[in-house]
Amino acid sequence: MKKILIRTGIGLVVIFLVGLLYAYSQLKDRHPGYEIDLSIKAGKPGSVRIGFSKKDITPAGFDTWNDANGDAKYNRKDGDSFNDLNGNGKFDAVWMAGFHQGRPANGVNDPLWARAMVVDDGRHKLAFCVIDMMGFGHDDVVTARKRIKASLGLDYVIIASTHVHSSPDLMGMWGSGPLKRGTDDRYLETVTSQIVAAVEEAYQSARPARLKFAENLSAAIPLVGDSRPPQVLDAGIRLMQAVDLETGKTIGTLLNWGNHPETLWSGNVMLTSDFPHYYRKYLEEGVYKGDSLIEEGTGGVALFANGAVGGLMTTRPPDTIYHPLTQQVLTGATFGKAEAQGMALALISLKALRSDAVETVDSASIGVRARTIALKVENKLFRLAGFLGIFRRGYVKRKHLRSEVAVWSLGPAAFVHVPGELYPEILNGGVEAPDGGDFGLQPVEIPSIRELMRHRYKFFVGLSNDEVGYIIPKSQWDTRAPYTYGRDKGPYGEVNSLGPETAPVIYRNIAELLKDL
Numbered sequence: 356m357k358k359i360l361i362r363t364g365i366g367l368v369v370i371f372l373v374g375l376l377y378a379y380s381q382l383k384d385r386h387p388g389y390e391i392d393l394s395i396k397a398g399k400p401g402s403v404r405i406g407f408s409k410k411d412i413t414p415a416g417f418d419t420w421n422d423a424n425g426d427a428k429y430n431r432k433d434g435d436s437f438n439d440l441n442g443n444g445k446f447d448a449v450w451m452a453g454f455h456q457g458r459p460a461n462g463v464n465d466p467l468w469a470r471a472m473v474v475d476d477g478r479h480k481l482a483f484c485v486i487d488m489m490g491f492g493h494d495d496v497v498t499a500r501k502r503i504k505a506s507l508g509l510d511y512v513i514i515a516s517t518h519v520h521s522s523p524d525l526m527g528m529w530g531s532g533p534l535k536r537g538t539d540d541r542y543l544e545t546v547t548s549q550i551v552a553a554v555e556e557a558y559q560s561a562r563p564a565r566l567k568f569a570e571n572l573s574a575a576i577p578l579v580g581d582s583r584p585p586q587v588l589d590a591g592i593r594l595m596q597a598v599d600l601e602t603g604k605t606i607g608t609l610l611n612w613g614n615h616p617e618t619l620w621s622g623n624v625m626l627t628s629d630f631p632h633y634y635r636k637y638l639e640e641g642v643y644k645g646d647s648l649i650e651e652g653t654g655g656v657a658l659f660a661n662g663a664v665g666g667l668m669t670t671r672p673p674d675t676i677y678h679p680l681t682q683q684v685l686t687g688a689t690f691g692k693a694e695a696q697g698m699a700l701a702l703i704s705l706k707a708l709r710s711d712a713v714e715t716v717d718s719a720s721i722g723v724r725a726r727t728i729a730l731k732v733e734n735k736l737f738r739l740a741g742f743l744g745i746f747r748r749g750y751v752k753r754k755h756l757r758s759e760v761a762v763w764s765l766g767p768a769a770f771v772h773v774p775g776e777l778y779p780e781i782l783n784g785g786v787e788a789p790d791g792g793d794f795g796l797q798p799v800e801i802p803s804i805r806e807l808m809r810h811r812y813k814f815f816v817g818l819s820n821d822e823v824g825y826i827i828p829k830s831q832w833d834t835r836a837p838y839t840y841g842r843d844k845g846p847y848g849e850v851n852s853l854g855p856e857t858a859p860v861i862y863r864n865i866a867e868l869l870k871d872l
Contacts, residue, residue, distance in 0.1 A: 382741055384749040385494040389757065390727040393511060394871065395479050397722030397764055404475040405597040406561030407607025407656035410553040412486060412546050413467045413626065414523055414539075416441065417449040420459050427622045428457045429531065450537035452489035452529045453520030454621035459531075460523070464627040464690065467522055469546065470658045471553035472597075472607060473509070473561055474765060479721045481763060482512045482554045483609075485660050486546065487628040488522045490822025491515075492748055493758050493774065495525070495543065499550045506551070507558055511723050513761060513772055514550060515819040518661050520617035521627045526822065527745045536745045564606055566716040567596040568768055568812045569707040578696055579614040580674050582667045583848060584840045585787050587780040589613030589663035593814050594704055595768060596653065600717075605655035608638060610704060611814045613662025613779065615669040618676075618696055620688035627690075630670075631659040633697025638704055644680050650705045660816045663783075665776035665825045667847065670696065714811070719766030724868035728861070729755040730774075730823060733854025737824075756853070759820045760861055762868045769810035769872065773861055774821030778828055781862060782815055788830040789839040794855065796830040800862040807869045825852040829859055 418441070423434035429448070437446040437459075448459035467487040474481045482503065496514045503512050523542060524530065530537030572591035579590050590613065597606040616629035634657070641652030670676065672688045678695040679702050685692040707713075732738050732754050740746045751757045761772040780786045784803035788796060805813045825848045832855040833839045833846055840846075 381744045381747070382750045384751055384757070386497045386749070386757070389497055391725055391759070392727070393723055393725040395510060395721060395723040397720045398478060400718040400720050400766070401477050403564055403566065403719050404561040405564040405606055406473045406557040406559070407471065407597070407658065408553050408556035408560060409468045409470040409656050410549040410556070411466050412469050412549045413463055414449050414542055417460060418447045419461050420446070420448070422624070427624050428455065429459050430457065448531070449539070449626070450524045450530050451624070451626070452522055452524040452526065452537070453617060456529050456533060456537070457531050458529065458624060460626045461624040462626070464625040465632045467626060467628055469549045469553040470656060471557040472609060472658055473554065473557040474721060475561055476720045479510045479723070480558070481721055481723065482509050482557065483515070484513070484550050484554055485515045485517060485658055486550065487519050487631070488516045488525050488546070489518055489520065490526050490818055492526060493756070493821035494748060495547065496820045499547050502551045503554050506555060509558070511725060511761070511763070512554065513819055515660060515772070515816050516822060517616055517628060517631050517659060518664060518776070518818050519628050519631065520615065521619055521623050521625065521629055523626070527747060528740060530745070534743065534745070562606055563600040564597040565600055566719060566766060567598060567708060568714045568716070569594045569596070569710065569712065570812065571703050571707045574703045575612060575700060578670070578676065578699055579668050580670060582669055582671070583846055585780060585785050587666070587783055587785040589668065589779040589782060589815065592700065592704055592707065593812060594708060596708055605653040607656040607658060608653050610634060610638065610657055610659045611662055611816065612700060613664050613668050613817070615664050615667065616661070618670045618688065618693040619690065620672055622688060630693045630697040630700070633694045634700045635659055637698045637701035642698060642702055642705070649680065650702055653705070653708065661818060662815050663777040663779040663817055665778040665827065665848070666780070668779065714767060716766040722764040722872055723761070724763070724871050725759065725761035726864055726868060728758050728760055728864055730758050730853055730857055730860060731755050733856070734852060736850070737853065756823070758823055760864045760868065761819065762865065762872050764810055764872055767810055768812035768814060769808045770814040770816065771804060771808065771865060771869070772816050772819030773826065773865065774819060775817060775823040775826050777817050777826045778858070781826065781828055781858060786828045786830060791833065791837045791839040792830050793832045793835050794829060799829045799859050804862070804865055807866055823853050823857065825849070826858045826861055827852055827855070829855050
């Protein structure tokens, strides 16, 4: 009996030690010692060189499938089957990010891209790359940066995601089931390599440029909805166009607007960048009605950077989009609706770029402030996913992830970058302290970020250099009864947030960086 107890005890100790080693392997810091605290003061304005590029990151060679009951969830018990296109006897699926697990792609509607811009003021060089993905974790951002740094030596590199909900899972949480990682590491390497290639091409193709800044802060309001009180949007369109000084042709255009690219909703199984595809397409190529030109395109490369999408900025199936040419009323979750939405955004943007209000700049300089931050993971499901290897994120200290915030300026414009889905009231004002909030606090994240931005044009890009989920005002955090705004259950948002301290930490650091910019 004594031997049995000893063996049992030894076995339990071994299991415990193996568990500790496994947890360490999953949660260890992928980039030990990595930290930035970058400060570049804008100098005397001078000539600027800018390059844009785009590289295809659409997956290829994956198996398709047959959805027996049309629920967009692969389940053999429902009669679903796969088409073994490579004959290896396995379902080589591309698991799509967003909405629910077990959603394999069944084809490609439009290419997914890594689109990059490089700005060079003669003293400093900055790269900004946006990928058509749900999100790109900070550990992966740092991996890509190290490769870019080795080849180009840029001062700063920003990598953001459009947050499209019809793209491959690069975060791990949308696999075939709740305990299955959804990321194909070979595809992750392809995306990383294409990010590097896009930045290199933009750098090598940079030309002396004239900058044009424009905005329309109201026309796109009908194209986005807010699904959680208080009703605050990030519906203003902000634009920066780079024109070749010698040829007068457009090099590229930065498009900034805030909304979830999920117009196609949860039943879509075609890979697509959703409305950003049509926004970029019609801005570059122009808008036609039949053979008649309605609005000429800009040419060049259009780069869409998403804004503040938390709270939740979306276009749901019941929401109405009016086709800008026919005025047809479009509802549901269709490609026609996403196309009309993108076309409407392009028309608003093209008209803004040709309005008398455009500000043209022939000389500018770059200013940058960027900082590594640590964010506490209070979400128990996220911690479990990290332990199980579904999320592959290292901790820099107990229960804390490394992330990053940044601000930069170019001429009359400032750009703020946060690592997730910011609630727009933190950006534009309107944070509330509703009855029923878990902490009983007055607003913490005030004044608004845009109030702190001193430049004329105030760009904001979420999902930059990371994706940490929703960034919720602490005074609106709501997981316990009584619930805010008269609800009978908790609102959606907190389940996909690191925790209630995320917003205060990010806001405080952004405020400090803006003060120094």
